[in-house]
Amino acid sequence: MNDETPDIQTSSSSGEASHQPDAGREPATVKKKRTKISAKAATAAIEARIGHKFADASLLATAFTHVSALKSARKRGDSYQRMEFLGDHVLGLIVSDMLYRAFPNADEGELSKRLADLVRKESCADVAKSLGLVDDIKLGAVGAGAGARLRKSVLGDICEAVIGAVFLDGGYAAAAQFVERNWTERMRKPRRPLRDPKTVLQEWAQGKGLPTPVYREVERTGPHHDPQFRRRSQ
Numbered sequence: 551m552n553d554e555t556p557d558i559q560t561s562s563s564s565g566e567a568s569h570q571p572d573a574g575r576e577p578a579t580v581k582k583k584r585t586k587i588s589a590k591a592a593t594a595a596i597e598a599r600i601g602h603k604f605a606d607a608s609l610l611a612t613a614f615t616h617v618s619a620l621k622s623a624r625k626r627g628d629s630y631q632r633m634e635f636l637g638d639h640v641l642g643l644i645v646s647d648m649l650y651r652a653f654p655n656a657d658e659g660e661l662s663k664r665l666a667d668l669v670r671k672e673s674c675a676d677v678a679k680s681l682g683l684v685d686d687i688k689l690g691a692v693g694a695g696a697g698a699r700l701r702k703s704v705l706g707d708i709c710e711a712v713i714g715a716v717f718l719d720g721g722y723a724a725a726a727q728f729v730e731r732n733w734t735e736r737m738r739k740p741r742r743p744l745r746d747p748k749t750v751l752q753e754w755a756q757g758k759g760l761p762t763p764v765y766r767e768v769e770r771t772g773p774h775h776d777p778q779f780r781r782r783s784q
Contacts, residue, residue, distance in 0.1 A: 552673060559780030561711055584591075592686075599681045600712060601731060604719050609633075613715040630711035637714030640722075641669055644729040668736060671706035677732045678709040
């Protein structure tokens, strides 16, 4: 009599082999966790450049989302556009306050000219470039060349959206700190003349009670795309 216990079979009764994990494939849960860690690291890097740690990181994500990256065009509110609107006005208020305190002898006209120069899109784009924000913009399915051009064209918008996000997350004080860090030097050294020579002459003439000057061209030099003129006023 054979008293040996039969071997236990691991295969199923249907004869199908049991499914074993692919040793060369990363489990979905691990991959998801790794992606989440990478996203947190990317967010922390942006926060370090901006100089503000967000309590609500979704605000920062929205500030960098172009409308082309949305799955549905009807959800435009999920792009940066609303934050850009808010940030534009927050920036104007903060820079106005900075100018008022920095130039106590400037009249309303001069302050307005300085404000217009500091809050224009080109100035905002320069700030975004200096902070290295161009590669953080989320775009939809566009070509490499088109994507590069689009990123540059929306840099000013992104900067204003970031200001709006900081304002929503940390209030006026946090937004003011961001603007003061990035606009104080620009405020002290305006890159464009506040008034062109023609405007200066006209204002002088009006102040003396004289008629508005009439100009006559006496010489033109330089290339066609960038000519220089000499004019005589009468």
